[in-house]
Amino acid sequence: MIRSIQPVKLIIDTDPGVDDAIAILMALASPDVEVLGLTTVGGNVPLARTTRNALALLQAAGRSDIPVAKGASQPLRGRYTYSPQFHGPGGLSRRLPEPAMGAITEGAVDFLNDRLTRHPGETVLVALGPLTNLARLLREHPSALGQAKNIVVMGGAVNTSGNVTSKAEFNFYSDPVAAEIVLSSRL
Known part of the structure; x- marks a missing residue:
């Protein structure tokens, strides 16, 4: 079959627990998507673990060619509240092999700035975790986020209960300052 449509270029900003892992694997499996990279953020588990999970997922999927850039280890204000009751202490199964590759030296904010302005x-840009990396990108490179074709955010609770409190959804609860910065940017 001849494909006439170019694959959608995707960057996934993530704190891989089970939900993010499924989304990442679906994107990797789609012929309609070209994953340009993953950026990690603390959230479901600490940054070192989210980065390890992202690298292990890519390795398990046979896609170690995709770069992983480490991002924020803490929210813009306060500290992350981890959720081991949902995703386990490591965020994902301990059955994933230890990744053979490491994260790139370029940090998440610089990676996002470079890739968004390059394309x-x-x-x-798909944000599956707290919006800390995106808020930092807006602060450090104000025009970069506007270079995205679309921004898709997994966060917030409207006309329904939250999953952390009766009003709050985990990703926005984890860094409400970042969520406010990104959502009020009018992008």
Whole structure:
């Protein structure tokens, strides 16, 4: 079959627990998606573990060619509240092998700035964790996030209960300052 549609370029900002892992694996399996990279953020588990989980997922999927850039280890204000009751102490199964590769030296904010400005209007940014990396990108490179074709956020609770409190969803609860910065940016 001849494909006439170019794959959608995707960058996934993530704190891999089970939910993010499923989304990442679905993106990797899709012929309609080209994953340009993963950026990690503390959230479900600490940053070292989210980065390890991202690397292990890529290795298990045979996609160690995709770069992983480490991002924020703490929210803009306060500290992350981890959720081992949902994703276990490590965020994912301990059955994933220890990754043979490591994260790239470029941090998440610089990686996002570079890739979004390199592919203006072509890259979809999918945020599956707290919005700390995106808020930092807005602060350090104000025009970069506007270069994204679309921004998709897994966060917030509207007309329903939250999953942390009766009003709060985990990703926004983890860094409400970052969520406010990103959502009020009008992008």
